[in-house]
Structure formats: C-alpha cells, structure tokens
Amino acid sequence: MKVLVINAGSSSMKYQLLNMEDESVMATGLVERIGEATGKMIYKKFPDTDAEAKVERDDHVPDHRAAMHFVVEMIKDAEYGVIKDTNEVGAIGHRVVQGGDHFKSSVRVDEPVKDIIKEISPLAPLHNPAHITGVEMAEELLPGVPNVAVFDTVFHQTMPEQAFLYAIPRSLYEDLKIRRYGAHGTSHKYVAQQVAILMDKKPEDINVITVHLGNGCSMAAVKNGKCVDTSMGMTPLAGLMMGTRSGDIDPAVLAYLAEHKKMTIKEIDTMLNKESGLKGICGLNDMRDIHAKAEEGDASAKLALEMFSYRIRKYLGAYAVVLGSLDAVVFTAGIGENDDIARSMILADLDCLGIELDRGKNEGRIQEAKVISTDASRVKAWVIPTNEELQIARETVAVLNN
Ligand code: ADP
Numbered sequence: 001m002k003v004l005v006i007n008a009g010s011s012s013m014k015y016q017l018l019n020m021e022d023e024s025v026m027a028t029g030l031v032e033r034i035g036e037a038t039g040k041m042i043y044k045k046f047p048d049t050d051a052e053a054k055v056e057r058d059d060h061v062p063d064h065r066a067a068m069h070f071v072v073e074m075i076k077d078a079e080y081g082v083i084k085d086t087n088e089v090g091a092i093g094h095r096v097v098q099g100g101d102h103f104k105s106s107v108r109v110d111e112p113v114k115d116i117i118k119e120i121s122p123l124a125p126l127h128n129p130a131h132i133t134g135v136e137m138a139e140e141l142l143p144g145v146p147n148v149a150v151f152d153t154v155f156h157q158t159m160p161e162q163a164f165l166y167a168i169p170r171s172l173y174e175d176l177k178i179r180r181y182g183a184h185g186t187s188h189k190y191v192a193q194q195v196a197i198l199m200d201k202k203p204e205d206i207n208v209i210t211v212h213l214g215n216g217c218s219m220a221a222v223k224n225g226k227c228v229d230t231s232m233g234m235t236p237l238a239g240l241m242m243g244t245r246s247g248d249i250d251p252a253v254l255a256y257l258a259e260h261k262k263m264t265i266k267e268i269d270t271m272l273n274k275e276s277g278l279k280g281i282c283g284l285n286d287m288r289d290i291h292a293k294a295e296e297g298d299a300s301a302k303l304a305l306e307m308f309s310y311r312i313r314k315y316l317g318a319y320a321v322v323l324g325s326l327d328a329v330v331f332t333a334g335i336g337e338n339d340d341i342a343r344s345m346i347l348a349d350l351d352c353l354g355i356e357l358d359r360g361k362n363e364g365r366i367q368e369a370k371v372i373s374t375d376a377s378r379v380k381a382w383v384i385p386t387n388e389e390l391q392i393a394r395e396t397v398a399v400l401n402n
Contacts, residue, residue: 008134093396098124099151155185354378
C-alpha cells in the first residue's frame, strides 16, 4: 500500500509518500508560508540520485487547498511524478497534534471524528484547525481515499492519573480537561519500539527513557512499552528548556510579572513560548549557533548549554526512579542525533544510573541507530534517528487493517 503522510501546520504543509511494501520513501517535500505574499513549494522524488529529482518554486500559495493541489499534481506529474493516478494512494495519514482525552489510538477519519478534533481545538488552537483543513483538502482532492488521524498525544494516553493530573482543583480537569497530555508521542513511540528491536527484546520486556531534542524538547518514561510519564504538559511549554520555550517554571512568576511589569497574560505567554529557553539566556535558539558562540568563549552561550543539559539530567534521574529499573536511554531529533557535545554533557558522570558514555562512539553526527555507551555500561545509551512520517504511515496501515 502507498501511504501519503500529511503534516499540516497553520502556514505550512509537510508531506511524504511512502511505499509500505518496503517502507521506502517515494516522494517528499514541503509547502511553506501559505497565505503570505511569497510562499515556497518543494518536491523531491526518490531515489534522488539525479539533480532533476527536485522541484523548488517560490510563488504565492493562497491557502491549504493550493498547497494540497501542488502535492497532488507533483506526485502524479508526467515528468517528476511517482504514480500515474491518485487512486494508487491507498490511504492518507494525518499528523494531529492534540487528541485530548478522547483518542486512545489512531483512527479513521469520519465526520464525528472531525467534530471531536474541532472540539479539542482550544487545547491546540494553532494546530488542530490546520489539521482539519488538511483532511478536508485531502477528501476533496483525493476522493475516496481513506484518511487516518495519528495523534501526537496517543502514546502518552497510558500515563496513570498520578502522572497526568495537576495538583489543582480536580474540577478543572473534569470541566475543562486541564491535565498533562504530552507531545512528540509519535517520535517517542517510534524510537521506543526501534530500541527494543535493536536490543533484540520485546517492547514489553524493557524500560526506556526517550529523549527527543529538537526545537521543541521532551522526554518520556516508557515502562514495558507503555508511556508512564512525559515532560510536556497540557501544552508543549512544560518540561525541558527548549529553543525558545522556558519549560518548567514556578507558576507564581506569571502573577509576579503581571503585577510588577504590568504584562498581560498574552504577553507573558508569548514571552514564555517565544523569548525564553536557550534564546532567553544567550539570545540564540539554534544549537549550532550556540556552540559557535560558546567556542568563542561567550559565557552566556556556555551557561545556556549547561542549563539545557542540567534540566535533562534532572529528568533522567526522576524517570529512572519512576521506572524502577532502566535498560536504555535513547536520544533523537535534531540535537539528540547531531550534537555530540550536548549528549556528552547530559551523560557525564552518571554512574548512579549505570550509564557510562563511550566518548569515541559518541563523537560526531549520528545518522543511523548506534550505541554510544561503553560495552560495560549497565544501561545502554543509544542515538536513534526519529522517523515520524514512517511511524504515521505504519499507524495508518494498522488502522486500515484492523
Ligand atoms: P524540529 O523540532 O523543528 O523538528 P529538529 O528536530 O530539526 O527540530 O531540531 C532542530 C535543532 O537541532 C536545532 O536546535 C538545531 O540547531 C539542532 N541541530 C541540527 N543539526 C545540528 C548539529 N549538527 N549540531 C548541533 N545541533 C544541531
């Protein structure tokens, strides 16, 4: 079966066409700056050995319909296409950021499912409406092809109440569904499954801490294949220090800022989401730039790196206790896969957890799954490149086969 994976954001749309016979990528790309004066459309077909395999256009993309139109036209294009007709697409898998309390698994999309995704939108106001638009465009331009929603929150739905409830009046959970949902679930699930395969174990037989470090950063404690805790909260603002997000903070700071700086709730929210994290400490949010500045001797860049690693170490300790016993720690995403300095800072001196980093194996960018701990290390440290598109396609096939 060929599966088209769609990740629709408020002003962008990422896509990938996979052949699930062998899980190979047939075509991939991205449409950016939808609705702005000049948008960008990228299409790439595989194998991409010749330069002709890539199409790049800077042009006005008025809306998501135009974006989806570009995707559909390109995949069946006479010159660049990889299929002859859209009826060769067996299913469309949509990434959906927020499934609330409602969705415990990926689902085939029908009208009631769309209504529930819309209903949950207040919890993800930028994302869920865009996902619905993506589904509607797919229904219009690929009529008859089933759509499946794959939620970022589903993997975390196995958390027990003690982990997902906030210690605030319980009625707020019952009335407004305020609780920890977590995010990056598709990525955490993918690497947790992969590490079990690579360690020749069943997911049910191991305990893993997964560490997703991209622009957004989160960790998950995965016990016998099921998530029992994760660092992001009702929204992705909680937990680790991120590119521009603060992560955990004393909530009293918000009231203090409102009173003493006369900031509105909206201004505080923007500050915590967009002006904090690494950027708040050293003015930069891209890890590569931060390392370059730290190498020049910049104290604020060094401090940002230390704070970033320290917070992850605290969560490692906490999750090791939550799990009781630990088999592996897995790093993934942009920083997790590429940043050997960050990994070595995070895993330094962790005898207490039974993790011993092998500095040689850790060195450099890692593009294929690899152990970075010593042979003697009781707990194995891994780098496993994430593949959210493949996981979405796998879930899509599984839903339709059920
Ligand atoms: P997103 O959350 O947007 O998917 P990514 O997973 O692509 O993000 O991760 C982006 C982060 O990865 C950025 O902070 C970037 O600096 C970092 N990164 C990418 N390549 C490297 C590298 N070679 N060394 C250090 N950090 C890197």
